[in-house]
Structures are given as C-alpha cells and as structure tokens.
Amino acid sequence: MATVVQKFGGTSVADAEKIRRAAGRAIKAYNEGNKVVMVCSARGKQTDELIADAHELNPNPSKREMDMLLATGEQQTVSLMAMALDAMGHKAISFNGAQIGMVTDSAHSKARIQSIDAKRVKKQLDNGHIVIVAGFQGVDEKGNVTTLGRGGSDTSAVALAVAIGADVCEIYTDVDGIYSADPRKFPDAVKLEEISYDEMLELASLGAGVMHGRSIEFGKKYHVPIRVRSSLNDNPGTLITDEVPQMEGILVSGATIQKDLAKIGLLGVDNTPGTAAQIFAHLAGANVVVNDIIQVELSPDKANLSFTISHSDLEDAKKAINEIKKEVNCQSVFVREDIAEVSAVGVGMRSHSGVANAMFNALREAEVNVDAITTSEIRISCLVNEDQAERALVAVCKAFELDKPEEERTYNEA
C-alpha cells in the first residue's frame, strides 16, 4: 500500500466546487489503494484579503501577528475539505500546523521547518482516514504560529512526505507540469516528463514560478519524488526526481528569463581579496539579495565588479554602495535598470561542451546584445537588454530545440 501526499494550492481550493473536485481526486487515489494525505493552501484570495485587513490597521504589522492572522486561511480550507470528504462519504480529519507538531524556527514569515511529529498523521491514515493538513504554517518551540513564506505549502507537503515516508508528493496546480520554457513566452514549449532536482532548483531560482526552491531542496535531500500536475485533468504531469544516467543525454532541459533586474557596476575598485567580501557583506546587511556577480581584473591593483539584483532592491543597494564606495576606492558607480537574464539549464552540460557557444551564436543571430555571461555547472545565463528578453528566450529555445520532445532533438545526438 503506497502513501501519497497531494498538495492543492489556493486556486485549486478557491470555491466549493473546486474543493469538491480536489476531494474527489483524493478519494480516487484512496480507492486505488493508497493512503492519502492532502496539504492545502488558503482559498483563492483569502490571504490577500487578510493582508488588506491587516494593513488597514497597521501599515507595518509585526510578523508574529501577521503569521497568526494568515495561518487562519489554511485552517479554514482544511476543515472545509474534511467536511466535503465527509459529505462524499469518506472518513477525513483535518489538522493545523500545531496539531501535527510542525515545529519551525522563530523566523516569522519565513520560518524553516525543524521537525514534524508524524505519529498523529500515521495513526489516522492507519484508521482509514484521508488526512488533511494545513500547509504554509507551523509553530515554534514556544507555540507561536509561524509561516514558511512564499511557496510554503509546497515545502509543507514535501516535508510531510518525508516525515511519513510517502512514496510520492503530488503538487496540483493550474498547469500541466514543468515545461521546457514558459508557454506564455514560447508557445511551442514542450512538457517535460522528468526533470532532476538540480535542474528544477536552477529553474525555480531563475523565476520559473511553478515551485519554490526550498521544497525541491527537501525533495532532493530526502529523495522524495515530486510530481507536478494539473488539478484539472488526469495527465501525469512532470516528475521531479533524482538524476538518472539517461538525463545526461539531454543537453538543455529548459530555458527561462528573469526580468525586473538591475545591474550595478563598481569601476576600478581595489583588486584585493577582501574587497568583494566587504562589499557583499555590506549589501547583505542592507537585506539586498545579490543574484550574479561578475568581476574583471583591470590591473594587478584594480578591478571592475558588477552584480545583478531585483529591481525592487535597487534603492537599498544604491544607498549601501554609496556608503561603502570610498572604503574600497571605487572610482565610479554605474547602474543599469533595464536588464534581464536569459538562461539555459540542463544536467547534460556537465558532460558536454559547446553549449555556451551554441547559445551565443543563437543570440547573435537574433541580434540580441549580450551584456555579460555567468555560468554554473548545469546553467548558462546571459544578461541582455530587457526589451530584447523575449526575443532572446525564443532564440535560445529554438537553438536547443525546446519545442520538440527530447527524443527528437538532433542536438542531443551530436
């Protein structure tokens, strides 16, 4: 008898009809012989409404109280889901984060899971219940309600799958799975049958938007297969799983663009080992999250250092750099606000060369200016003008044949 965790996001439980549809899916899995745990988010716009209620009273509410408020959204969904299952003739029981011992640290609004007491869930599964758990929330050691931040319900679901030893964690969403590129930007993108945790992590951090990175990290660490699939049909979706040898044959699994970036360059800073550390420590202190860093040596004494950040962090970053620029003998600072990043991701890059070259050729043929290049073991990223970003993505997708099923790609055979 297998155990399945099914996670339903806010749009999949937005109203009574959708709640019943999700309940029906859980019952189907149960009737196929599985033990079933559902992890649910808050209904539709509930969270936004609660945030608006909070801001009406306090423009800058305490994170502890905000967590206390928002956690009610998921608690409502799980109790309603249990009622729906009961009405459909099935034994069901709901739990909030506290009730399953979902203990986190005390970092309100972005807490990290420390432990889950799975006994209560397992006992109810053994009793034939479908168990419904509130996603996104936990409690710290003192019993304060915490939330896990963006994508938190995915993290709850995968962590719970780990804790109860589930065979798979299914993430139900409004798309059919993970695509080789965002179909809104590259309509010929194909759905992937499988993708490795590492590739998915790169795509998630680059803003692919389907799943949050932390849940994938959990899955990778504990080898829990994660299946992303549609709540609207029975298609198998995409399996996120451990890397298998045949994945190496696929050069590029997916491509993505990240917009709303800005780039800050520091020209002629001291070329000493501690300079970059000093600058990025200062930025971190200002809560600026730095994406890519590019350093070019000008002379034994001087270097140009540039980095990209979210556009929303730009003002904080400029302020932080102005505070520190004299200390690192920076000769001048420049800012580019119209930057995007186009990336190709694939574990096949580990064993194949020529991927970077193919990507640059594609961008040159599409007359896209490449401002800078950064790479990781399984990713190549190019900074481009924001108004050329969509064109760049299409060029990269075509170059790596991301509009064809993997087995039909000529590049992979090369």
Place this chain on the structure above:
Amino acid sequence: MATVVQKFGGTSVADAEKIRRAAGRAIKAYNEGNKVVMVCSARGKQTDELIADAHELNPNPSKREMDMLLATGEQQTVSLMAMALDAMGHKAISFNGAQIGMVTDSAHSKARIQSIDAKRVKKQLDNGHIVIVAGFQGVDEKGNVTTLGRGGSDTSAVALAVAIGADVCEIYTDVDGIYSADPRKFPDAVKLEEISYDEMLELASLGAGVMHGRSIEFGKKYHVPIRVRSSLNDNPGTLITDEVPQMEGILVSGATIQKDLAKIGLLGVDNTPGTAAQIFAHLAGANVVVNDIIQVELSPDKANLSFTISHSDLEDAKKAINEIKKEVNCQSVFVREDIAEVSAVGVGMRSHSGVANAMFNALREAEVNVDAITTSEIRISCLVNEDQAERALVAVCKAFELDKPEEERTYNEA
C-alpha cells in the same frame, strides 16, 4: 496594580474603526495603571459566513471540523487587535485557545473548560504587554480545537479572569448595562447599578440575552465581579456581583418575557413516583430541553403533567411523548403553541411575602390570562398567551416600579 479582563463581542470588533476603538479602551485602562487582558470574539458576521461556507459543502458537518473552522474567526480578530495596538504605540501579543492552554472536554460545539494554563498570559502582562486572547475556543486533551457554544466568549473571559486572578471582568456590548426590563419592550426600564449572580442567572436563563448563564456561574463560583458596559461610552454599566445585604431591600430587580415557547400537557397519567422521571428521561434522550414543569394531582392514582419547551423543540418533543404515552397510561395529550412566560426576579423575594399576589393582581388588572404559575426562590413566572406577553410585561414592570431607580420605589419600603 489591578488586573482587568475586557471582553469585546463581535459587534464591538466588526471593522477596523471598531477594532481601534476597542484597542483605545484597553490602552486607557492600561494607562490608568491596570494590567489588561482583552478577550475577543469573531468579527461581525464572520462566523455566519463561515457557517454558510460549511453548509455549501456539507449540510450536516462534523462538529469537530466545524469547531476547527469557526475558531479561525477569533484568531483573526486577536491578531488584528494586536496590530492595531502596535500601531497605536502599545506592546501587545495575541494568543489563541491552544496557546494559553485553554483545555476543555471533547464535547465539540459546546465544550466545557477544564483548565487554563495562565503562566504565559501572566508573563506577558508582567512584561507590559496588553494580552489579547481568542474567546469561544479551546483545545481538548488531544489538541483538537473545540468551541464553547453560545455565549462562549463571555465564558472564556470570566474563566480567564479567574485563572489570572483578575479584579474585574468587563463585558463590552452594545447596551449600557443590565436593565430592569428589555427597553425595547418597556421603554421606561432603568439601568441597574448592581445585580447579584443569582438574579442574573435567572434573567439569563429566561432569555434576557445580554450574557450567557455559564459565564455568570463561573463568576459566582469564583467571586469574580463582572461589569456589563457599553463599548460606545464611558458609563459604568452594571456590576454583577455577590449578593450583599442591601440587595434584599429590593423586591424585584428585573422582569422579563420569554417567547417562542410551547406547552405540552399529559392528562391523567399514573400518579406514581417514577412516572415523571420516566417521561423526562425520555425527553432528555430526545435532546429536548424542558423549561418549567407543572404537575397537578387529580386523584391518588392520576395526575395531569404539563411542561414548557422551546418552540423549536416541539416536533421532537411530540414524537418523544407519543413513544412513551402508553407506558405512563396517559389518557390524552394536548399542545399549546402560543405560550410565553413573564417573570419577575429579585433576591428580595427570599425574605418578603406578597410578591406573587402583587404580580397576579397586576396581570388581572391588565386583563392577561394566566395559564400556569411556577416559582423559584427568587423568581415568579406566569405562563400567558403569547399575544398578551408584551402587555403582561409592562403590567409587571409597572407593578414593581421597574421604571424608577431602586431607591425611589415605594414598594420596596413596604
């Protein structure tokens, strides 16, 4: 330094403005040198909306899941209240039922408080916080969320006042206090400065509607003064407190009518000791709550037995009586659906005679037919035709001068 518990009902926290007003009241009490605990209900119509959401999915939802759902309403209010207090410059912290160890039995939807772990509340009070606690809810020993049923937030507030040794429990509501009669039915009713727990219990059980009986029982048992006052002004309201000797000088503190009653009569049942017990045990088994019982002996062998019930229990009661009528040799059953009960309540009745007589005279002069009479130590009740109920109330109020301040009543001096 005194400790005050302030309870705010749903109408007193219905929107942002009202939440701020309630917060302002807590701050005022704090600035006057008190430690302050607020107990809050769900906002305005929240509970009704959640019940509608539930019924859309399940016409008969499990009580456990209903409690899980409804408890979110209070949790939302307390976190929002904490945010409002913070915005107004005051340290505040919110707790739900589980977090203050409000442990109840497992009777979902009507749970009874078993214990409260007051340490966490006291610690935060000592730290200078205004502490805000979700009313109406608790957890059972297994951590399941429970609710206390109608008037539950009043009960939470008084129980918490007991647990932390508060000096007073203030119940904020939309009326100025407890009146000698319902001002909608007797506009000249006067506000009472004080009333004893026993009198308030009689008035509560008779449907005076301001406070639920269980909270008054708590206050009586543990001698916690309860002050019922308006959330809209600074009037002192009415103090519900232990009986003091001067209360005995007041013959009748209040009068009330209870409508929507029905009366069932069993004619010629066996006049044996076990018959009534048998009948009422059977009614209790059918979850029918019996108000007043009137038994008249017809002969050594036979008696007439009648009782009143809420109109909403009538069908269940009729069914139960039909099941048992042969066993008790009932000769016939009659039902009156148009019954109301008018009552006068006052601890002074304990030591004064003639109250019943004055009441009957008043009703006779008002041409009200009295169907039956029941009494307790501090209460006289008459069953009357429902369409004469308002007239009966006015007559009783005038007879006992409930339109005058207590010290001006001539009757009391007699």
